[in-house]
């Protein structure tokens with residue numbers, strides 16, 4: 001099982017704005033909603049834009065390039081729910097936000 005990696009402190013994250021981090025060689029987009037954190041693959045499956053740069057509205061991030069929309073909780077492409085991007089486990093330990101790498 002993969003380890004968790006610290007990507008920042010809770011106070012580093014602002015609701016409504018994603019941030020991208022390298023976690024064990026993968027770029028991961030991390031989002032804050034209230035006191036909850038979510039992490040999905042940062043790479044848009046369409047043409048590779050950074051989803052962390054997208055506009056966030058409730059549980060949806062909209063890709064900054066061509067507006068494909070993804071659920072930040074489960075990675076579903078909202079226009080075609082049969083397609084998903086990877087979701088990463090996130091936890092908060094003390095004031096650190098940690099993401100678990102994929103095996």
Ligand code: FES
Nearest residue numbers: 044046047063066
């Ligand atoms: S690169 Fe994301 S929608 Fe085109």
